[in-house]
Amino acid sequence: MIRDFEELELSVKSMGCRKIAIAAAADEDVLKVKDQVEKAGLAVCILVGDKAKILEIAKTLNIEINIDSIIDIPDTVEAAKKAVSLVRLGEADLIMKGHLQTGDFLRAVLDKEVGLRTNRLLSQVTVCQKPDGDGLMLITDCAMNIAPDINGKKMILENAVELALKLDIQKPKVALLCAVEMVNLDMPDTTDAAILSKMAERGQIKNAQVDGPLALDNAMSLISAAHKGIDSPVAGRADILVVPNINVGNALHKSLLFFAGKSIASVVMGAKVPIIMTSRADSPETKYLSVALSGYIAKNS
Numbered sequence: 301m302i303r304d305f306e307e308l309e310l311s312v313k314s315m316g317c318r319k320i321a322i323a324a325a326a327d328e329d330v331l332k333v334k335d336q337v338e339k340a341g342l343a344v345c346i347l348v349g350d351k352a353k354i355l356e357i358a359k360t361l362n363i364e365i366n367i368d369s370i371i372d373i374p375d376t377v378e379a380a381k382k383a384v385s386l387v388r389l390g391e392a393d394l395i396m397k398g399h400l401q402t403g404d405f406l407r408a409v410l411d412k413e414v415g416l417r418t419n420r421l422l423s424q425v426t427v428c429q430k431p432d433g434d435g436l437m438l439i440t441d442c443a444m445n446i447a448p449d450i451n452g453k454k455m456i457l458e459n460a461v462e463l464a465l466k467l468d469i470q471k472p473k474v475a476l477l478c479a480v481e482m483v484n485l486d487m488p489d490t491t492d493a494a495i496l497s498k499m500a501e502r503g504q505i506k507n508a509q510v511d512g513p514l515a516l517d518n519a520m521s522l523i524s525a526a527h528k529g530i531d532s533p534v535a536g537r538a539d540i541l542v543v544p545n546i547n548v549g550n551a552l553h554k555s556l557l558f559f560a561g562k563s564i565a566s567v568v569m570g571a572k573v574p575i576i577m578t579s580r581a582d583s584p585e586t587k588y589l590s591v592a593l594s595g596y597i598a599k600n601s
């Protein structure tokens with residue numbers, strides 16, 4: 301089992317470099333990450349974007365750039381399409397979102413003819429250290445699917461279970477997060493959670509222990525779970541939190557960064573390759589760890 305980000309990083313480094321196509325790379329933060337991951341030996345980057353701007357920013361930041369690693373496409377939508385095509389052609393192993401609108405990037409990835417879709421739903425997973433420090437935990441979907449229906453939630457859950465298994469978390473414990481732990485017919489997310497739990501019980505969701513609805517306190521804390529009298533193998537021991545919608549997920553992801561000051565990484569699962577889709581709000585460390593995480597998954601696919 302990968303117990304922490306340090307172990308993850310070491311493991312990726314031991315596997316050798318991966319090639320990342322960065323869509324719309326003309327951006328300070330993006331070029332800093334490129335510099336960091338290349339120096340660390342995690343990856344080499346193909347920079348798709350406005351060549352003049354890339355060189356200008358690199359000069360200001362004193363970052364060395366191999367001119368042959370730049371593909372000059374100033375338009376960000378076109379740059380995203382090109383980065384996607386590099387992956388399809390096998391010229392890059394991974395794709396990373398640079399400085400462009402999330403929707404534009406995702407539309408290039410999701411294109412039916414020339415994108416990176418499979419027959420699965422694409423969904424984002426945030427990875428962080430467990431509060432007790434004992435291993436990694438996953439939170440999904442904090443950035444892609446806006447308001448998934450029950451089938452969408454099932455696929456989001458399954459993508460996260462796939463990632464957990466790659467990280468060697470065997471039979472991960474999945475909490476379906478809601479505001480309360482009781483089924484409340486006026487709160488449809490609680491009924492979705494109850495149905496998904498029953499589906500897991502009947503073998504319709506595999507390789508995981510699933511329970512919900514659970515509130516954050518009783519998903520994470522054995523004391524809270526005991527206090528509420530919840531008898532569940534998942535309560536207080538969750539490896540994966542499945543949030544009901546993007547608003548909850550996004551706030552949880554950002555609260556790890558801005559309130560708790562945690563190290564986190566994220567990845568989009570379900571496509572032909574892992575997708576690195578960090579946002580402006582993410583710290584340079586998050587971007588670096590997200591590259592490490594995606595490299596690790598790609599190596600273990």
Ligand code: COD
Nearest residue numbers: 402403406407410417420421422423442443444445446579
């Ligand atoms: N996985 C696989 N296919 C998908 C997915 C997905 N998650 N989402 C849409 N599709 C497919 C649909 O089946 C359809 O064939 C095609 O893509 C277009 O679907 P639409 O019309 O629903 O797609 P869009 O372009 O309106 O929206 C797709 C986005 C992913 C762009 C949209 O869901 C979105 O904007 N999500 C939020 C992203 C965001 O702003 N995140 C910010 C986090 S900081």
